[in-house]
Amino acid sequence: MVKPEVTVITPTYNERENVVKLIEELDRCFKEAGITYEVVVVDDNSPDGTAEAVEGLMSKYPVKLVRRPSKLGLTSAVFDGLKYAEGTYVVVMDADLQHPPEVVPKLYVKALEGYDLVIASRYVSGGSAKFPLHRLIVSLGATLIARVLIPKARKVKDPMSGFFLVKKDVISKITPTSPKSYKVLLEVLALGSYRNVYEVPYEFRERVVGKSKLGFKTMLNYVKQVLNLTPDYVRFALVGASGTVVNLGVLAVLRYVANLTHEIASALAIEASIINNFVWNDLWTFKGGRSGSVASRLIKFHFSSAVGVITQYVISLTTYYYIVRNSIIAQSIGILTGFIINYVLSKKFVWSPRRF
Numbered sequence: 001m002v003k004p005e006v007t008v009i010t011p012t013y014n015e016r017e018n019v020v021k022l023i024e025e026l027d028r029c030f031k032e033a034g035i036t037y038e039v040v041v042v043d044d045n046s047p048d049g050t051a052e053a054v055e056g057l058m059s060k061y062p063v064k065l066v067r068r069p070s071k072l073g074l075t076s077a078v079f080d081g082l083k084y085a086e087g088t089y090v091v092v093m094d095a096d097l098q099h100p101p102e103v104v105p106k107l108y109v110k111a112l113e114g115y116d117l118v119i120a121s122r123y124v125s126g127g128s129a130k131f132p133l134h135r136l137i138v139s140l141g142a143t144l145i146a147r148v149l150i151p152k153a154r155k156v157k158d159p160m161s162g163f164f165l166v167k168k169d170v171i172s173k174i175t176p177t178s179p180k181s182y183k184v185l186l187e188v189l190a191l192g193s194y195r196n197v198y199e200v201p202y203e204f205r206e207r208v209v210g211k212s213k214l215g216f217k218t219m220l221n222y223v224k225q226v227l228n229l230t231p232d233y234v235r236f237a238l239v240g241a242s243g244t245v246v247n248l249g250v251l252a253v254l255r256y257v258a259n260l261t262h263e264i265a266s267a268l269a270i271e272a273s274i275i276n277n278f279v280w281n282d283l284w285t286f287k288g289g290r291s292g293s294v295a296s297r298l299i300k301f302h303f304s305s306a307v308g309v310i311t312q313y314v315i316s317l318t319t320y321y322y323i324v325r326n327s328i329i330a331q332s333i334g335i336l337t338g339f340i341i342n343y344v345l346s347k348k349f350v351w352s353p354r355r356f
Contacts, residue, residue: 004038004062006030006108007087007168011077012041014048015095020057025101027061033105038062040084041095042077045070073180073221075187082172091165092184093120099163103202107165116170116194119156119185120163126201127158142222149230152189157199161185170194181225182218190229227284235285236343239277247273274305286351297350304345312338 008026012019023039030037039061043051045068054065064084068077078092089111093099099120107118122129131139143160146153153159164185174191181187188194230238250272254265278301282290290297316334320327 002036004036004087006035006037006089006091006104006165007085008037008039008091008093008104009078009081009085010039010041010093010095011074011081012043012046012050012054012095013071014046014050016046016048016050016053018097019050019095020053022095022097022101023054023057023061023063025097026104029101029105033108035105035108038064038086040064040066040081042066042068042081044068044072044077073178074182075176075184075225076179078184079174079176079179082168085168088168089165090168090171093163098205100202100205103163103200104165106200110198110200111165111167113198115196115198116167117188117192117197118165119158119161119197119199120202121156121158121161121199122202122204123157124199124201127203129204130206131204138219142219145223145226146183146186149226149234150186150190151231151234153186155189156197159186159189163202164188166192166194177228178221178225181221183222183225186225186229190231232285232347233343236281236346237339239280239285240339240342242280243273243277246276274302277301277305281346281351286347289347289351291352300350301346304342304350307345308338308342311341 010019010022019041023041026037026039041051041054041063043054043065045051051065051067054063057063058065066081066084068080082090089108091104091107093101093104103120107120110118121127129136129139139160143158146159150159160183162183162185166188170192171188173193174187176184176187177191178187247269251265251269254260254268255262258265260268275298278298281301282294282297312334314334315337316330319333320330324330
């Protein structure tokens with residue numbers, strides 16, 4: 001049997017009618033383009049007979065079926081399907097026909113030009129998506145969150161796309177952070193060792209059969225996924241920003257409600273912000289690097305915070321008196337330097353490094 005050039009992985013749940021049409025259309029498109037292929041369907045025990053429908057096609061088309069006992073998440077479905085993939089390139093797409101099969105050969109052509117990751121995009125010139133208003137708002141909001149928290153997602157116009165082609169040796173090295181999430185591309189963008197990316201425009205189709213599986217649980221899993229993929233330095237900066245809010249809030253309460261002196265209120269506010277930052281860094285930013293007791297990490301964090309503050313002050317004064325006589329610029333340089341010092345000490349001294 002000839003090794004396929006492309007493996008299409010499509011997760012399914014209650015897609016009996018759609019998956020049959022998808023496989024038929026994929027076969028036509030691949031044959032017209034002269035591309036050898038296989039389809040790996042990963043079914044999560046669909047009660048509508050999706051798996052049985054796929055089995056009925058296996059004698060006619062190069063199709064593999066992976067049965068799973070229950071709904072275990074779209075990302076985990078793709079990576080389970082990957083275990084059976086023989087193609088040099090892997091295409092991930094939905095089975096509901098909203099991702100046009102005729103676009104797949106176009107993705108492959110770009111891969112042959114040397115691109116490791118080729119994304120079918122709704123938001124580049126020539127692409128489009130006809131969403132209801134509420135779906136459009138959700139999509140734009142999710143994209144914004146990804147761009148803010150995952151810097152590598154800013155490389156592309158459509159980081160939320162569920163339709164893409166990637167070299168198998170790129171995706172196979174990834175250990176997904178959120179198996180139950182539904183945005184596989186975010187895992188690839190954040191964790192993949194790809195060299196380059198290209199986006200091919202496509203028109204997102206309207207669903208013909210069945211209903212959308214987007215719900216509150218799906219959105220909650222998405223938020224968890226993004227938080228898991230957020231790099232350490234972004235987490236550290238966000239925690240630092242929350243510490244500033246805590247600092248000012250505690251200061252205001254102690255000064256104007258409790259009527260404490262500025263000296264005492266300021267000291268207590270600083271301590272409150274340090275404890276706030278420690279808790280969030282311990283639980284989120286560096287959660288994979290906890291060692292020793294909580295007390296020892298807290299003491300070390302006080303030390304790293306003190307070094308950061310002193311560094312900020314010294315750099316600010318040095319910049320102001322010897323480089324530029326502008327307080328805002330000098331203080332900004334001091335803050336940035338202090339942040340870097342505090343981050344490095346926290347990562348190397350208080351907590352051990354995470355993997356990304």
